[in-house]
Amino acid sequence: MASTRQETVVVDGLALAQDIRQDLAKAVERHVSTGRRAPCLAVVLVGDDPASASYIKGKRRACARIGMDSIERKLPATATEREVLDVVEELNASEGVDGILVQLPLPDGVRPNTIAEAIGPDKDIDGLTPINAGRLLLGEPGHRACTPLGIMKILEHHEIPIEGAHAVVIGRSAIVGKPISLLLQQANATVTMCHSRTKQLAAVCRNADILVAAVGVPRLVQPDWVKPGAAVIDVGVSIIDGEWVGDVDTEGVRGIARIVTPHRRGVGPMTITMLLCNTLDAYEAHFGA
Numbered sequence: 001m002a003s004t005r006q007e008t009v010v011v012d013g014l015a016l017a018q019d020i021r022q023d024l025a026k027a028v029e030r031h032v033s034t035g036r037r038a039p040c041l042a043v044v045l046v047g048d049d050p051a052s053a054s055y056i057k058g059k060r061r062a063c064a065r066i067g068m069d070s071i072e073r074k075l076p077a078t079a080t081e082r083e084v085l086d087v088v089e090e091l092n093a094s095e096g097v098d099g100i101l102v103q104l105p106l107p108d109g110v111r112p113n114t115i116a117e118a119i120g121p122d123k124d125i126d127g128l129t130p131i132n133a134g135r136l137l138l139g140e141p142g143h144r145a146c147t148p149l150g151i152m153k154i155l156e157h158h159e160i161p162i163e164g165a166h167a168v169v170i171g172r173s174a175i176v177g178k179p180i181s182l183l184l185q186q187a188n189a190t191v192t193m194c195h196s197r198t199k200q201l202a203a204v205c206r207n208a209d210i211l212v213a214a215v216g217v218p219r220l221v222q223p224d225w226v227k228p229g230a231a232v233i234d235v236g237v238s239i240i241d242g243e244w245v246g247d248v249d250t251e252g253v254r255g256i257a258r259i260v261t262p263h264r265r266g267v268g269p270m271t272i273t274m275l276l277c278n279t280l281d282a283y284e285a286h287f288g289a
């Protein structure tokens with residue numbers, strides 16, 4: 001019997017991100033040309049984790065490239081929770097700041113949820129405050145978490161049907177798994193959310209028209225977990241012997257999936273781009289579109 005091999009599109013998340021960033025740059029230019037200040041993202045870095053410092057650098061560079069301002073508040077690893085809260089409160093009150101991002105992880109003794117709860121919902125461009133998480137749950141407008149938003153843009157760009165599709169999400173974090181499950185459900189997918197205790201995970205995944213892996217287990221998703229023609233979104237990032245590895249055996253699913261995001265130039269560039277989009281949205285909510 002002749003096997004039918006699916007033409008698999010490997011998503012170019014960087015190219016899509018650059019297209020969106022060009023539009024953002026035009027919007028920023030339009031605002032600035034009217035005499036307004038540029039939108040501004042404030043990033044808070046606590047401690048000296050080199051990966052966090054590099055992420056912050058990437059985010060600030062992305063702002064600069066589209067004409068957006070950014071400021072950085074750096075605190076030592078010994079900073080107390082009160083000191084971090086003071087910085088967040090100062091940024092909440094600042095007229096010159098539209099979006100606030102507190103880079104995770106935070107040092108021991110500084111509780112991420114306490115810090116997230118302190119960010120003003122209008123400046124919560126990561127969509128992590130209970131107010132914005134609640135708005136998402138209720139289907140009300142609000143800032144949405146950046147990685148899930150980026151995934152929705154990728155699916156839209158590749159014209160993946162969502163309504164009526166069976167979407168399987170592996171991972172239930174507050175930053176990816178839960179919000180992407182809700183966004184897919186609101187777009188009328190039938191969603192199954194899986195996690196570390198899910199039984200028969202491979203069998204559940206095999207039913208997915210849209211499969212999102214946000215786990216952090218290298219190459220968890222094997223070719224025989226993927227339904228022919230499925231859209232496969234790989235969010236996971238692990239570093240093995242200095243190499244970046246995703247949650248999906250990308251090479252293996254070629255010829256099976258309709259689209260697959262690579263672990264580099266896939267979801268990552270879209271996440272940063274959605275941070276810029278959310279910052280512009282916060283600015284326009286204040287100054288007008």
Ligand code: NAD
Pocket residue numbers: 147170171172173174175176177194195196197198201214215216217235236237238267268271
């Ligand atoms: P997390 O690390 O908080 O949690 C992982 C989730 O995976 C949990 O819900 C857990 O139940 C589930 N899980 C763990 N082992 C499992 C297994 N064997 N089978 C099924 N489920 C299992 O999740 P996170 O913060 O969403 O991060 C997930 C991955 O995505 C990480 O690798 C992270 O680095 C990456 N990430 C990438 C981006 C990006 O922009 N590319 C953004 C955020 C997170």
